[in-house]
Amino acid sequence: MRPRVLVLGGGFAGLSCALALPAPRFAVTLADRSQSFEFLPAIHELVSGLKDPAQLRLPLKAVLARRGHRFRRGEVERIDPVARTVHFTRGSLDYDRLVIALGADDADFGVSGAQQNAMPFKSVAQCAAIGRQLRALLRKERPGRVTIIGGGLEGVECLGEVLRVRGSRTVPVTVVEAGPRLLPGAPAAVGRYLADHCETAGVTLALGDPVDRVTPRTVRLASGRRLRSALTIWTGGPAPLPLLAGSGLAAPGRWAGVSASLHLEGHEDIFVAGDTAELPEPLARQAYHAMDMGRHCARELERQERGLRPLAFKATEKPQLIAFGERDCLLLQGRHALASPSLALGKEAIFQAVMAQLDQRPLSDRIAALLRRGAGARESVSWPVPRLGELRRRGRLRILC
Structure with missing residues (x-):
């Protein structure tokens, strides 16, 4: 009998794992609360309308069916590792092997009013909603201030799209970052470079001043300043x-600790991949790492069935495009x-390549999807073949550090 493998999460890690498992040897079910990968x-481009939601989604049921796997839509309520059962809000599934790739929650740092009064930036639907709200705001005679809380990767990419939509209109934009600069994890020269961009664009930076409270119309900072x-x-x-903590798989407020081979600590039948995992050596929570981790879990499942010793996951560092x-x-x-x-061409190419790689539907469907995605990119990169003038305009390359 084929071992039952239950993959929780249809993101980069979970889908990569499921697609790498051969149906003849494993009975694979992938479960996710959403019907789409x-x-x-690329969700920041929904803020400006450069892309639409359909371009960033793949239908999980159709993609998995092409590989001979099943899809179960549902919200995970609890994992019982002793009974080897996953309980959903409706029903449950038993498993022989489990892969947890459920991603992460939004960090609100206990800020009062953050969940109720700020728009989250974590999903296709959320970013599309931000885009609609932003365009409605800009139609007003006096639109008011746009405030972005967080100056990390998401905040910087969101800011770029807000400025794209704002254009030459005099709409105040403020970025609040608890750290000393934008992209605090990057070299200081990067933060200075972005600060210069912000000054040119008339963006106000509130750095080193964490948010204390968010109301429907104001943002209060730790210094007492109100925006x-x-x-x-x-x-x-x-x-x-x-x-994770509710299922006894991690301490409260902690990620799921895994071994070098991505086994959940103390559970040889459970693997963890993607943002959910806390490796022995810290690893940036990036999509390409999640895909590599998902594929590693698939290889480990095959090795486990053959009685081979586990192998350590080896992360491959790749350039990050922001x-x-x-x-x-x-x-x-x-x-x-x-x-x-000009580096935006590379970022768009990665998007197209990964979506094509994950899409397992019939060739005609994949070609149609590729053309739809490409048509949506023409405004930023003149896809599929940039004009010479476009390349010249975008060709300036600066070495920051």
Whole structure:
């Protein structure tokens, strides 16, 4: 009898794991609360309307069926590792092997009013809603301030799209970051470069001053400063899912600790991949790492069935591309950084390649999806073949550090 493998989560890690498992040897079911895979690294472009939601989604049921796997839609309520059962809000599923790839929650840092009064920036639906709200705001005679809370990767990419939509209109925009600079995890030269961009664009930076409270119309900072805000966007980063602690798989407020081979500590029949996992050596929570982790889990499941010893997951560092609207794009690799609008071509190419790789539907469906995605990219990169003038305009390359 084929071992029953239950994969929780249809994001980069979970879907990559499921697609790498051969149906003849494993009975695979992937469960997710959404019916679609979402390409989250591009959701900032929904804010400006450069992309639409359909371009960033793949239908999980159809993609999995092509590989001979099943899809179960449902919200995970509790995991019982002793009984080897996952309980959903409706029903339950038993498993022989479990892969947890449920991603992360929104980190609100206990800020009063954050969940109720700020718009979250974590999903396709949320970013599309931000875009609608932003465009409605800009139609007003006096639109008011746009406040972005969080100056990390999500905050910077969100800011770029807000500026794209704002154009030459005199709409005040403020970015609040608890750290000393934008992209606090990057080299200081990157933060200075982005600060110069913000000064040129008339963006106000509130750095080193964490948010204390969010109301429907204001943002109060720890210093006591109050900002009137017509639209408040929350990009606070990831936090561990309460489900982990509630199922006894992690300490409260902690990620799921895993071995070097991505086994959940103390559970040889459970693997953890993607944002949910806390590896022995810290690893950035990036989509390409999640995909590699998902595929590693699939290989480990096959090795386990063959009675082979586990192998350690080896992360491969790749350059990180960070978009700043139509103004610029950054490439970070370790302590080195480059900047050029032309780098947006690379970011778009990665999006197209990964979506094509994950899409397992019939060829005609995949080609149609590729053309739809490409048509949506023409405004930013003149897809599929950039004009020579476009390349010249975007060709400036600056070495930041």
